[in-house]
Amino acid sequence: NVLNSGKVPAPAKIIQDTVVGPSLGQESINAGMLSFVIAFILVLLYMGLFYKTAGWMSDIALLFNVFLLMGVLVSFGAVLTLPGIAGIVLTMGMAVDANVIIYERIKEELRGGKGLSLAIKDGFSKAYSAIIDGNLTTIITGIVLFIFGNGPVQGFATTLIIGIVTSFFCAIFITRLLIEWIVAKWGNISFSHKWSENFLNNTHVDFLSKRKISYTIVVVLMVLSFLSLAVRGLNLGAEFTGGRAYVVRFDKAVSAEAVRQNLDEAFSAITDADASSVSFEVKQYGNENQMRIVTQYRYDDTSDEATAEVEQIL
Incomplete structure (x- = not known):
């Protein structure tokens, strides 16, 4: 009867309270x-x-x-x-x-x-x-x-x-x-x-006489675009693919922009990955010396080696 009534006592307790700063x-x-x-x-x-x-x-x-x-x-x-x-x-x-x-x-x-x-x-x-x-x-x-x-x-x-x-x-x-x-x-x-x-006012371009050239250029560009999409695919960010989330605490207050620039340099130093394809998000998390970092780098690799590499970059 208690289950059917839907009133099973289940009190909620707040175990952590933080203030999240502006995401950008x-x-x-x-x-x-x-x-x-x-x-x-x-x-x-x-x-x-x-x-x-x-x-x-x-x-x-x-x-x-x-x-x-x-x-x-x-x-x-x-x-x-x-x-x-x-x-x-x-x-x-x-x-x-x-x-x-x-x-x-x-x-x-x-x-x-x-x-x-x-x-x-x-x-x-x-x-x-x-x-x-x-x-x-x-x-x-x-x-x-x-x-x-x-x-x-x-x-x-x-x-x-x-x-x-x-x-x-x-x-x-x-x-x-x-x-x-x-x-x-x-x-x-x-x-x-x-x-x-x-x-x-007196500019006249005979577009119809050049339609064959225009059609050819448009078709070539469309084919190249579809081939590029099929071969390389879209570069999806962490908000679409998921990623690894870290809460990092510094010894003193830092700005999210400074952390973002340092992450850019850190990922650019990776020789076996295209840094331009690595997306990450940095925002203040609680105190001014605490940041929440989300990155998609090797997010689908759950091995200890991948985790250690990401932590080393951070």
Whole structure:
């Protein structure tokens, strides 16, 4: 009766309590944020220098996009991870794709002899289909990653999906609002500089006449790729293959990055193994002088000799 009731007394006792530090260290977090800032600044400069006043309006819309994206992430309680930062950086580049399509379409309408207001109206309306198609396919990819992925993959997918939605909103509504406000206030707006007005406008490449060459190159590359995959296979990390886990205590506080660099050098010194194929993970484990190291090197070899070699490397 006791077994059937499912209430067998089985108290749980905590036998160890440790604090795990960031898995990639503060250095990697700083590098991720630095990449975001650099990408953001480069996108701002490109749009402003290439599309003049309209480009600076898209930069303002991009600022709105960043705040809107962060606000949505906070409201959803999403956890920000390094892959999430990568998703935000990717979103920054994709955010201006819609503006580029719209601006190029408006320039075509202007070259066709239409007035500014009509060219802006037709440019936006005729660019909708291409923008929606591009964003929809990316959202579908993000949804698939979110459903079938876990952990960091879901973090990337979350920021990607939200970023695509906010980018679409800012490109279609915020940018248009700013452009129409400029036109209403000053009666004119520039969509290019003199040097960029006809950039690649008269470039014509006869792709169809070169299709046989293109087909040949593509087929050869595909065959080589499949052969490489079949012969060498994928270089899977420890998170896919499993590995050996060690908790190492040092005499004094050390950084995970310093340990990681030393492990790189140690594995590079191995003559009978390709160090580039050895993956390992280092993170702070409890105190600042304690690290948890996971490596896939000879993880499937349970012999004492393999264990001794790995411990010697460490």
